[in-house]
Amino acid sequence: MLSHNLFVNTGNILSLSEAKQKASQNSTDELIETLKIILNNEQSKGDDKTIINGKKDTSLQDVNRKDLKITVKVFISSPDVNSLKEALDQAFEALHTDTIESLVIAYKSAESPEDMLSSLKKIWSVVEEYVKVDKLCSVGLSDINTNTFIELFQWADIKPNIVQINLATCCVVPPALQEFTKENDIQLLTHSDPCQILPQEVLENIFGSTAYLYWLIRYQIHLKCRGILSSKGYLLRINKSNVKP
Known part of the structure; x- marks a missing residue:
């Protein structure tokens, strides 16, 4: 089977009447429901599409950009710099903006702490590039080991000023992280995203x-x-082929 990439832009899911949000619905459930709705609408258009767009969002077309705050969370499982650049560039294009006010990177990997730090340095170098040309404002990381975060912070040219932790897997904020964020004026935020927002079996x-x-x-x-x-x-960017990278 030939390999091809598929880009999916759900559009504003708040406008999907079929996907009424429930307070108990987590990010994975919300995403799955949204994808099924959008793909169902695309079924009659063939299976060889490379771009799938949800309903066009016109709710903000008359709003001044300076009155908006855009926050983005990127979920990646590879430290490939080109992949992250592609994701960020797609976000700027899809959102019709030159600037993102808040960016958080969620890097999921089973690497050792040493390899994790090395991978995060590659990822962070990309983030720094975009900050230096004023494309990103506040930047940070999600679900990162305290020591790894501190080491990355000390290494970085542009320091992360956000760190997110998941209280579902970490019931108490690590005291060392709490102290470090307070001393360095870093936003310490909590989130409820599943460890894998789109598990492989669900994707398949x-x-x-x-x-x-x-x-x-x-x-x-x-x-x-x-x-x-x-x-x-x-x-989302998805590759469909018999060979996984």
């Missing part, structure tokens, strides 16, 4: 057994003045 169930997820982005757009969530969606 939706896109077929040859599907492999390169990266996934969740974005949120708030109206600054009122703190209202106006738009929310997902961007």
Whole structure:
């Protein structure tokens, strides 16, 4: 089977009447429901598409950009710099913006602490490139070991000013991390995202057994003045072939 890439842009999922959000619904359930709705709408258009777009979002077209705050979380499982650059560039293009106010990287890997630090340095070098040209403002990492975070912080030219932890897997904020973030004016945030936002078995169930997820982005757009969530969606790059990278 020939390999081909598939880009998915869900559009503003808040406008999907079929996907009524429930307070108990986690990110994975929300994403799965959204993908099924969008793919169902695309079924009549053939299986060889390379780009799938959800409903076009027009809710913010008359809003001044300076009145918006865009937050993005990138889920990746590879430290490949080109893959991360592609994800970020796709986010800028899809969101029609030159700047993202807040970016968090969620890097999932079974590496040793030493290899993890090395991979995160590669990832962070990309983040620094975008910060230096004013494309990113606040930047940080999610679900990172305290010692690894401190080592990365000390190494980095542009310091992370956000760190996210999942209280579902870490019931208490590590005291060392709490102290370090306080001393260095770092935002310590909690989240409830599953360890794998789109598990491989779920991915294969939706896109077929040859599907492999390169990266996934969740974005949120708030109206600054009122703190209202106006738009929310997902961007994905999937490879479909018999050979996984």
